[in-house]
Amino acid sequence: MKTAEEAIAWIHSLLPFGIKPGLARMEAMLAALDHPEEKLQAIHVAGTNGKGSTVSFLRHMLQADGWSVGTFTSPYVEQFAERISMNGVPIGDADLLAAAQKIRPLVEEIAKTPLGSPTEFEVLTAMMLWHFGEVVRPDICLVEVGLGGRMDSTNVISPLVSVITTIGYDHMHILGDTLSEIAYEKAGIIKPGTPVVVGNVPEEALAVIGEVAVDKQASLTLFGADFGVETDVVQPEPGVEAFEWKWQRKPAATYKLAMIGPHQRENAAVALATLSVLEKQTACMIREETRREGLKQASWPGRFEYMQQKPDIILDGAHNKEGYEALAAVLEARYPGKKMIMLLAATREKDICDLLAPFHELDIDFMFTTFDFPRAQSAEVLYERAEVASKRCISDWRAALTEVREQMAEEDVLVVAGSLYFVSDVRRGFVG
Known part of the structure; x- marks a missing residue:
């Protein structure tokens, strides 16, 4: 490999090895690298939804306070x-190539053993840990779990704080069929004696998280008990919401967000609570003005993101039941009584009827499509299975998008949703 493009091609070539839960391959690579993960100060973020947004809120607040912040996110x-x-700022070509060149010989050696080849995500995790541990050494790393937690390749770090944002039904073919089983996998990131911040999770899931925390002697900071948000919000300026955050017995504080919706207010509350716990762990005070500045500046591509207005075109990476419920709530609040169009693609493991249930009270014309991804469901299957009143399908999403945009009036609303991979493809068509 002599270029970043060749390095990326090699990483992608590992995709056929799929998802192989377990930490043995990671541990072998990190041992050969002299354990760069031990040199990191980190916050570990798991959850069904809200991981990326919570990481964004944390990054923007910490950066505003003068911290250097490394992030590991997906997809x-x-x-x-x-x-x-x-x-x-994404890793540069030279550093990406150097990390791949460092890891590749280890991958090829491990592939010859009974462990088998490391997966694409395991290789990316090892590259990240080496880059942050040996090359750039940020003040703190925000590490997002890829899938689950207990057996996720990121679960080799010893963080300052562990975070579990939400628990819902997703990746059930791997994580389990019940909230208790899924919560057990997410709670696998809890380390002995390491404090844990938990977002708004169902009681069934919280019970499991509590059991694991007691076993690990890890203190819990809980949404609803230790912190929370007021449900009433105001819009002090276009594209911004203000909400009140409650922390323990202190007076509520008001913050502004450019990331819209009740779920984002909860994600912001989790991020604020995490900083409060981090302060205790590090004895570093994070200034109030930088919290406010960071929250307002925070953004996350593909999360209720406006690509244009009048007519409004919105991209949202909702890809599971809870994500679609959050999207429906925001649409109902921002476009009450409005007729909308939704261009939607999904992966094969998703139950489209379950996903679209939150939209039954909204007036939406659904257009089903597909995209270039190994697990993408066909437009025809989505169309046949979807139990909605108004629907059609066009397999070529580019043709579908062009057709809809040509027919939209200024007052119309188009929402592009489904897989984050699909939303990413569409987004590139807008931003180049």
Whole structure:
């Protein structure tokens, strides 16, 4: 490999090895690298939804306070390199190539053993840990779990704070069929004696998280008990919401967000609580003005993101039941009584009837499509299975998008949703 493009091609070549839960391959690579993960100060973020938004809120607040912040997120929306970023800037070509060159010989050696080849995500995780641990050394790393937690390749770090944002039904073919089973996998990131911040999760899931925390002697900071948000919000300016955050017994504080919706207010509350716990862990005070500045500046591509207005075209990476419920709530609040169009693609493991249930009270014309992805469901199958009043299908999403845009009037609303990979493809058509 002599270029970043060749490095990315090699990483993508590992995709056929799929998802292989377990940490043995990660541990072998990290041992050969002399354990770069032990040199990191990190916050570990798991959850069914809200991980990326919570990481964005945390990054913007910490950066505003003068911290250097490394982030590891997935999937990418704009470019592959953004998965490993420093202060919001994706890893450069030279550093990406260097990390791949460092890891590849280890991958090839492990592939010859009974462990088998490391997966694409395991390789990316190892590259990230080496880059942050040996090359750039940020003040703190925000590490987003890829899938689950207990057996996720990121679960080799010893963070300052662990975060579980939400628990819902997703990846059930891997994580389990019940909220208790899913929560057990997410709670696998809890480390002995390490404090845990938990978002708005169902009681069934919270019970499991509590059991794991007691077993690990890890203190819990809970949404609803230790912190929370007021449900009433105001719009002090276009595209911004203000909400009140409650922390323990202190007076409520008002913050502004450019990321819209009740779910984002909860994600922001989790991020604020995490900073409060981080302060205790590090004895570093994070200024109030930088919290306010960071929250208002925070954004996350593909999360109720406006591509244009009049007519409004919105991209949202909702891809599971809870994500669609959040999207429906925002649409109902911002476009009450409005007729809308939704261009939608999904992966094969999703139950489209279950996903679209939150929209039954809204007036939406559904247009089903598909995209270039190994697990993408066909437009025809989505169309046949969807139990909605108004629907059609066009397999070529570019043709579908062009047709809809040509027919839209100024007052119309188009929502593009489904897989984050699909939203990423569409987004590139807008931003180049």
